[in-house]
Amino acid sequence: MKKLKLSVALILVFALLAAFTAGCAKQASDSNNQNTPAPTQQSPAESKNPQEEGGVIKIGIIAPMTGTNKLVGEYTMNGAKMAQEEINAAGGILGHKIEFVIGDEVDNMQDSVNATTKLLSDDSITAIIGSLYSQYCIAVMPSVADAKIPYFASGSSSGVSKQNNPYTWQVRPIDTFQGVTLASFAVNKLNMKNPAIMYSTQSTFASLSEQVQIALKDLGIEITEKNLFGFPEEEINYDPYFQQILAGGYDGIIALSNQMPAALICQQAEIAGVNPDKIPLLGSTSFCSNVCITNAGSAADGWYSVADWVPGGANERGAEFEKAYVAKYNAPSDLPAATYYDALYVIKEAAEKAGSIDREALNNGLKQVKAFPGAISTFSYFEDHVFATALGITQNISGKPQAIDAVTFREP
Template sequence: MLKKFLSISMALVLGSVVLAGCGKQSESEEIKLGAVFPLTGDVSVMGQACKNALQMLEEETNASGGINGKKVKFYFEDDENKPSNSANAIQKLINNNKVVGVVGSYASKCSISMGPIAASNKIPMISVSTSPKVTKNGGEYVFTSTFNDTFQGTIIADIAAKDVKAKTAAVLYDVGNDYDKGLNEFFTTNFEKSGGKVLASLTFNAGDQDFSAQLTNIKKLNPDVLVIPDYYGTVALIAKQARNLGITSTFIGGDGWDSPALFEIAGDAVNGSYFSNFFSTGDTTPAYVKFKENYEKKYNKAPDAISASSYNAGSLLIAAVKEAKSTEGDKIKDALKNISFEGVAGTTKYDSNRNAIMGGDVIKIENQKQIFVRKVSQ
């Protein structure tokens, strides 16, 4: 009887080991990737666009065989466009979900808070933000999927000088936002190099709704251009208030303008404005056209530039995992450093600071529509 009992016990133990082994094997068949974006909050339109793009990428990747035969799964966390939330979100993805790479976030301030955490855990991270501080502060595991604001500032200055033929400018920006501060600095430097003069750089605080005091001062200066380096919601409020005060300056901004919500809030106030971007909806490259067609089919709306950038970031991460033939962070990181990837942004390579080398587009707004003007090479 004892012998029979021991035999049954041993069989149960072996069975449980086999089942446990099967569970582990099944789990290993899924390559886990993380994504942190503002899915709620003041720029949730952009965060949802990023999520849409990555969910579509996940489906396409798995339909074509996954990553080296294994399915890929993106796990999403919401940072509400708050740096403290971004830090918590990436820690959750790393510690709880055991992701091997991360995409995000949208805002530079949030990506900056995430970078050191990714690096300390040796988890490669690809941001869609544009501040050079993202890679500088983050360390060797942190990359971007777009141009950075050092280059974007030159584009905005180029727009002012060449497209508007401006001689004078004013800037109105959020003093607590790294994205805004960087664009103010790099625009000012490059515009003055071209012979222009910045008459004033005025500031506001995040969450402000009334800009009448700053705009009244700007009206007195009557600059040829007013640079508003912020996100679509704030830009729309400033533009409407500026026009209501009688300011006739041409408005110029950066990639944060790129959202249909800009027109919903600002209406005709932004007609005649320009902004820089890393993609144009009028792009005719085959990879972008295919992405656009698939996105429209899936979501019944056209993609904006940030969704394309998110898709590009996710594609870069997946390509690096494939190239590394490993889920080890150091091997994925090394694959990214040396990658030459053909995607929706054309060929993406990285400079020595892990910033993507890519050109930019000049966009003009006419009748509440984006019109592609020209490309600017880096």
């Protein structure tokens, strides 16, 4: 009965996410309001030529600052502000202090497109770090190409790289690599031969599901419609899916979703009697996120995850980032923070390679990035414009994700 009450409570939380997000990462709010200019605020430094020594370099940031995804926006700005403060304290980018111009994408594609379009029309902006949601990034890519401005798509869909946009870049591992790693770990480590694949039908996770299926087939595991359990992103009742899975004789579950659905999936799997000691549970990166674990509680324990960001860091640079993040915000980091933090440092590296903060020069400088250490991964230029070279594998134990392996899917 207690578990059922917890599940009902979590469903209410999911439906009213905006009500709790203000307290989850509150430490970011005051810092952002004090130190980050609002999107319409004009700084005296803006009158300077951005190429002048001692001027500013303006970076556009797209994030959900309001709405149901506000927590994502707070993590985003926490990571971005950390990189901004560190870089500015060390002299900036070629002597230019970073200044943000923020676009609020709220919680929907239209607002995201509108916010990005506004930043693309601002000739003083050198580069833009775009949405964490791939479908929002894909929607603006024609405009990015027209504006000829370096644009970091913060999503992980291979649909972004398939556009072959010369001005669009990604720091996260894309689903092509995630799919191969998920399938390999499921078969070779968890001994899955007949897995149930639960996935959000949102385009990002539908694409990831396809990549997992392709990789499983390459490993000799044939997936049919009977193995697939797609659900709408707004789903809050997963019990029917679990009842079908338990009755179907599947030997493992691979679950692919965003963070709040992941929390619900973990908790409702436990209530349905899905025991991770008897049937292995493997999730996408959301299942080791702080948002998932905090809201699912002990129900998240036992879940494995193939993660582009391993909380606590899967490498030396990642561990340094996490230590600094916790010291600054008194809370663990999450994927959005690491993604925007790394993107800013890659921009800095590219500008220094190019010797300029001119848009075109910067875009060419990104092609010179080689074996650059980031929090998420070691980054290098590849023709697909995806810099990441590694993924982590975790298992949630006693309320914390523990890194158990790292997979380098291409040499930096």
